[in-house]
Amino acid sequence: MDCTFPFSSATQRLLQLDEEQLDEQKYSRHIRSRYHHSERSLSPVSQGCQNSRLEPLECRDLLVQNALFTGDLEMVRKYFTKSAAINLVIETKGDELRWTSRKFGLWSLNYEQELTTPLHITASRGYTDCLRLLLLRGAAVNFAPGGKTALHEACAAPSTECVRLLLSFGADPEAVSEDGYKPLHLCKSPDSIECVQQLLQHGASVNSRTEEEDDTALHIAARHGLxxxxxxxxxxxxxxxxxxxxxxxxxxxxxxxxxxxxxxxxxxxxxxxxxxxxxxxxxxxxxxxxxxxxxxxxxxxxxxxxxxxxxxxxxxxxxxxxxxxxxxxxxxxxxxxxxxxxxxxxxxxxxxxxxxxxxxxxxxxxxxxxxxxxxxxx
The missing domain is CATH 1.25.40.20 (Ankyrin repeat-containing domain)
Structure with missing residues (x-):
């Protein structure tokens, strides 16, 4: 039988604060378990890091995120100075929906949260100039907080120039994503042909398999009529x-x-x-x-x-x-x-x-x- 109870505004606020604290604890545990770094919050980027500017930090600054997602080179240059933190972790909403139970035991359908970085954002959107700036500032080219590298993102986009740039900075063409895909397996559209060329020239294995389907790149290309x-x-x-x-x-x-x-x-x-x-x-x-x-x-x-x-x-x-x-x-x-x-x-x-x-x-x-x-x- 469904039961309801009246809550005062003060009680509701306490419940909301408890929920927010639980979310913070959950996020902190998630960051620690994946990167083996103590979790810190960075709100503007210009504050830098205590230990190393290359250490991954969480970024919630909306101005920084907006500059990255819009490819605003001047603002990216302003925020990511030579002394600023580069390997930021940003939480975004993914494309897939999932059921979650967070508020008072109620289930709701929400977009799955994903972790990304400035390098991933610029590579996935083809912002080559912003990507080059971040790489020159020392961004970790194979950093994969969300389970895939920036090279995976560039191949899926696809962005040939970003792929070429990432590979020239040492991106691993054989990096395996959390889902078991290598960058070559994500070249599924007709305009990704030059991405394939670049990957193969930089040592990608032409007969590598996906982990779940056991597909080769030739299976994927044939299936998509390429x-x-x-x-x-x-x-x-x-x-x-x-x-x-x-x-x-x-x-x-x-x-x-x-x-x-x-x-x-x-x-x-x-x-x-x-x-x-x-x-x-x-x-x-x-x-x-x-x-x-x-x-x-x-x-x-x-x-x-x-x-x-x-x-x-x-x-x-x-x-x-x-x-x-x-x-x-x-x-x-x-x-x-x-x-x-x-x-x-x-x-x-x-x-x-x-x-x-x-x-x-x-x-x-x-x-x-x-x-x-x-x-x-x-």
Missing amino acids: TDHVQLLLRYGAELEAKNEEGQTPLNAACAQPHQPQDMDRYYRVCQLLVESGASINAADRDCQHPLHLACKNANAQVAELLLARGANVNVMNYSGNTALHNILQATAYKLEHHPELVVRALLNYGAIRIWPGSLLKVWGSQLCWEHGGKGRL
């Missing part, structure tokens, strides 16, 4: 037959990724490049799904034609007993814009079995049912 990335990665020795956690090769990953009609050509070019480089057209994943099964699920007639022309087994079954023809027929209703009839035609032209022997009696029974007015039962 032809230039695929070509570059292959030139640096990316493994064509590497399998991820789901047993997918990069070709499987490209064929499996749902895409819009306007992206069909892009995915065709990726698959064409992989196949011409020697990728196995009959590589099966954990569910015995072959590239042809997956391409038919996505109703990409160009990819299906490519695989069939290269000798893909048109009648091979997956773990559920479905062939490529089953998959396209099941997908037809919600893939009309992809012209699924072209996929069906290609499969039939290459010898897809129209009726499986085990289904023959059902088909005959269905025909008899309709001939007798549709009232019979199978």
Whole structure:
């Protein structure tokens, strides 16, 4: 049963103060456990540090934060002098929501709090001049209070100039984020191609894996339909037959990724490049799904034609007993814009079995049912 109790204004203020103190204690423990430094609060930056200006300190100064988030070089230069603290820790709201219980036992949906630094903020927004200033002031290039480095942020943005600058100051191209990603794994957009180039030139491992999905950079590039990335990665020795956690090769990953009609050509070019480089057209994943099964699920007639022309087994079954023809027929209703009839035609032209022997009696029974007015039962 729900119960409510009246609180005086004084009592409510005491509860609020208790809550604030608990939050401060929680934050202090969090900072100490992650950086092994005693927690201090820095409100303007110009106060500096007692021990070292390079020691990470907490920053809550909104003027400093505003200068960083807007890329105001003059204000950044004003706050981050040669004697000022550089490796500040700033708490921000992340992109993901989570349930938290903080006020009087009530659950609420709030944005997850994340820890960042001036270096991360400027790198993620492409503020190259501000980033250079911070690096010249001695900012720790591989500092990762929120679980990822500034190089991760620059690659995800993507900002080629920031990536180049960070690497020139010694950023680790093999740094692993808290989520198990290296900077190369975060290059997922077409305009991140030069970031990939820079990382590979500075020693990033082309076949490194993500910790959870076990993807290589080639899996990720193929999945996002990035032809230039695929070509570059292959030139640096990316493994064509590497399998991820789901047993997918990069070709499987490209064929499996749902895409819009306007992206069909892009995915065709990726698959064409992989196949011409020697990728196995009959590589099966954990569910015995072959590239042809997956391409038919996505109703990409160009990819299906490519695989069939290269000798893909048109009648091979997956773990559920479905062939490529089953998959396209099941997908037809919600893939009309992809012209699924072209996929069906290609499969039939290459010898897809129209009726499986085990289904023959059902088909005959269905025909008899309709001939007798549709009232019979199978």
